[in-house]
Amino acid sequence: MLPKLLVWGASGHALVVADIIRLQENYEIVGFIDDLNPQRRGEKFCGAPILGGQEQLDIYNKSIKYIIFGFGNCQARLNLSQLVEIKGFTLANAIHPKATIAADVSIGAGAVIAAGAIVNSQAKIGQNVIINSCASVDHECVIEDGVHISPGVHLGGRVTVGSGTWVGIGATVINNVRIGRNTLIGAGAVVVNDLVDGVLAYGVPAKVIRKIEL
Numbered sequence: 001m002l003p004k005l006l007v008w009g010a011s012g013h014a015l016v017v018a019d020i021i022r023l024q025e026n027y028e029i030v031g032f033i034d035d036l037n038p039q040r041r042g043e044k045f046c047g048a049p050i051l052g053g054q055e056q057l058d059i060y061n062k063s064i065k066y067i068i069f070g071f072g073n074c075q076a077r078l079n080l081s082q083l084v085e086i087k088g089f090t091l092a093n094a095i096h097p098k099a100t101i102a103a104d105v106s107i108g109a110g111a112v113i114a115a116g117a118i119v120n121s122q123a124k125i126g127q128n129v130i131i132n133s134c135a136s137v138d139h140e141c142v143i144e145d146g147v148h149i150s151p152g153v154h155l156g157g158r159v160t161v162g163s164g165t166w167v168g169i170g171a172t173v174i175n176n177v178r179i180g181r182n183t184l185i186g187a188g189a190v191v192v193n194d195l196v197d198g199v200l201a202y203g204v205p206a207k208v209i210r211k212i213e214l
């Protein structure tokens with residue numbers, strides 16, 4: 001019997017996470033937590049029921065050990081990871097069988113690595129990180145907790161991405177660049193210089209557009 005798992009989230013990213021979990025064949029998805037839409041309780045989603053909001057954690061923590069986040073919001077994944085641990089859950093990983101990951105990569109709890117992603121030698125992937133479809137993270141990159149690397153992003157070697165940062169779809173970051181925390185890189189940007197914490201940057205080459213609070 002497979003260990004039982006909850007997926008927190010019941011929208012687009014949860015579909016992807018649930019698909020990876022089923023392909024991995026190492027957890028049984030018991031249900032989904034949807035805090036945003038209480039009216040969806042009881043609805044079938046991706047072959048399992050939506051159980052309700054976060055109040056359900058106090059019921060299901062008696063019988064289920066594992067949980068994974070199935071939503072893209074970086075700050076919410078960072079904030080809620082403490083809550084689920086306090087409630088007694090262990091964060092599971094979802095790693096697609098068609099992701100390519102070097103043997104010496106370290107991967108934190110709760111990480112999701114989607115189809116076609118490549119993570120190269122000596123990269124460090126933090127807790128609750130998403131490396132989305134066909135993104136590449138090259139050698140010795142450091143991806144801190146709660147980061148979302150969107151589909152088709154390419155990070156050169158030794159790039160650091162600070163905690164809570166979202167790198168938008170198709171962005172490219174040249175080698176050795178350091179991107180701060182809670183920053184947002186717009187779709188298609190080419191990042192050639194370091195970026196500080198808490199800014200929106202986009203364009204080719206990427207420029208800081210404004211300060212933001214994610």
Ligand SMILES: CC(C)(COP(=O)(O)OP(=O)(O)OC[C@H]1O[C@@H](n2cnc3c(N)ncnc32)[C@H](O)[C@@H]1OP(=O)(O)O)[C@@H](O)C(=O)NCCC(=O)NCCS
Nearest residue numbers: 132150151167168169184185186187188189200202203209
């Ligand atoms: C950057 C982003 C967050 C929007 O930022 P914003 O400042 O609110 O942008 P707005 O939509 O108000 O647009 C302002 C201007 O910036 C331009 N712009 C927006 N995003 C841009 C981008 N990524 N690159 C270049 N220009 C962009 C708009 O065309 C607009 O130009 P205009 O004033 O000449 O019409 C958004 O466009 C983006 O890139 N999000 C990433 C989405 C993503 O990666 N999704 C993946 C999900 S898995």
